[in-house]
Amino acid sequence: MDIKRLEAWYDEHHRKLLFRETKDPYQIWVSEIMLQQTQVETVLPFFERFIKKYPDVLTLSKTDEETLKKDVEGLGYYRRFKYMLKAAQIIVDQYNGIFPDTYKDVLSLPGIGHYTAGAIMSIAYNEPYSALDGNVIRVLSRYLNIDDDFRVEKHRKKLDQINQSYIEHATPYKYTQAMMELGATICRPKNPKCESCPLSEHCQAFELGIQEQRPVLSKLNDKKEFSYITLKIYDREGFIYLRKRTESLLEGMYEYPQVESESIYDCLSQFEEEGIILDMISDQKTYKHIFTHQIWMMKVYEVKLLSKPKVDWIRFDQKDIKDIPMAIAHRKIK
Numbered sequence: 001m002d003i004k005r006l007e008a009w010y011d012e013h014h015r016k017l018l019f020r021e022t023k024d025p026y027q028i029w030v031s032e033i034m035l036q037q038t039q040v041e042t043v044l045p046f047f048e049r050f051i052k053k054y055p056d057v058l059t060l061s062k063t064d065e066e067t068l069k070k071d072v073e074g075l076g077y078y079r080r081f082k083y084m085l086k087a088a089q090i091i092v093d094q095y096n097g098i099f100p101d102t103y104k105d106v107l108s109l110p111g112i113g114h115y116t117a118g119a120i121m122s123i124a125y126n127e128p129y130s131a132l133d134g135n136v137i138r139v140l141s142r143y144l145n146i147d148d149d150f151r152v153e154k155h156r157k158k159l160d161q162i163n164q165s166y167i168e169h170a171t172p173y174k175y176t177q178a179m180m181e182l183g184a185t186i187c188r189p190k191n192p193k194c195e196s197c198p199l200s201e202h203c204q205a206f207e208l209g210i211q212e213q214r215p216v217l218s219k220l221n222d223k224k225e226f227s228y229i230t231l232k233i234y235d236r237e238g239f240i241y242l243r244k245r246t247e248s249l250l251e252g253m254y255e256y257p258q259v260e261s262e263s264i265y266d267c268l269s270q271f272e273e274e275g276i277i278l279d280m281i282s283d284q285k286t287y288k289h290i291f292t293h294q295i296w297m298m299k300v301y302e303v304k305l306l307s308k309p310k311v312d313w314i315r316f317d318q319k320d321i322k323d324i325p326m327a328i329a330h331r332k333i334k
């Protein structure tokens with residue numbers, strides 16, 4: 001890829017957005033959280049007001065959830081701001097109010113996934129970490145004419161590695177923003193403006209005239225995918241809690257309690273609201289199970305129960321689990 005040309009294009013043509021003119025990791029973080037599922041034009045006035053009211057992590061950490069939600073009323077997806085507040089409090093408590101500067105630490109904050117961590121690391125710290133979002137997927141799948149289905153996780157991962165290999169030969173803060181900007185303004189889903197594109201000379205989809213056929217994103221088929229946080233819950237004596245299913249699928253089988261959610265923090269706070277206190281011990285791997293009409297993606301965590309259990313949780317000696325009927329989807333969890 002002609003990265004120099006891409007970066008020069010960015011220097012000359014990018015929109016002068018408030019959050020693209022800063023290297024402050026805090027402001028970049030705020031903007032990236034606000035931009036999740038939300039258009040740039042919608043975000044801009046919120047971002048400006050937000051930074052005026054909360055100019056730094058410390059100020060943000062001192063507010064309360066209700067006030068914060070009120071401040072962002074109209075942006076939608078309010079859960080992200082709950083995590084934002086939680087993350088600000090962690091930064092104050094654990095990092096003296098200074099935004100962490102390693103990928104691992106940034107990624108460990110509530111509400112920050114690989115994309116957001118990559119965006120913060122590359123834009124704020126000029127470190128070569130890929131930030132692959134929908135815009136970048138579109139640009140790369142066209143540029144390289146890749147016909148993989150990018151709804152499939154392994155294909156996204158492969159493209160993420162390609163993006164990583166490019167950023168390692170680039171000026172990271174420019175490259176990430178240039179790809180985002182190119183996807184948003186030139187390499188648009190419909191009617192891409194290829195004649196103005198700095199990548200057009202070697203763009204394979206452009207050459208073949210199949211730009212709008214990329215990226216391939218399969219229709220969501222009739223297999224519905226569920227994301228669960230699945231909990232191995234231990235009490236102080238080392239007993240474990242299971243739940244007997246009452247749902248028609250696998251009715252009567254035992255399972256580890258699970259909540260449909262992407263986030264352990266969300267899940268723990270849901271329980272907290274019911275008076276059930278769980279303390280995270282460790283996270284394990286993600287398991288996948290395919291049923292005829294469903295796919296379960298289960299992120300498994302070990303937690304300790306510090307309060308009374310939920311009424312439908314049943315306490316077992318760990319050695320007895322092998323003897324009870326258990327959904328295969330959970331039996332394979334080690």
Ligand code: SF4
Nearest residue numbers: 187194197200203206
């Ligand atoms: S040439 Fe067209 S399709 Fe290719 S990257 Fe540029 S805008 Fe996208």
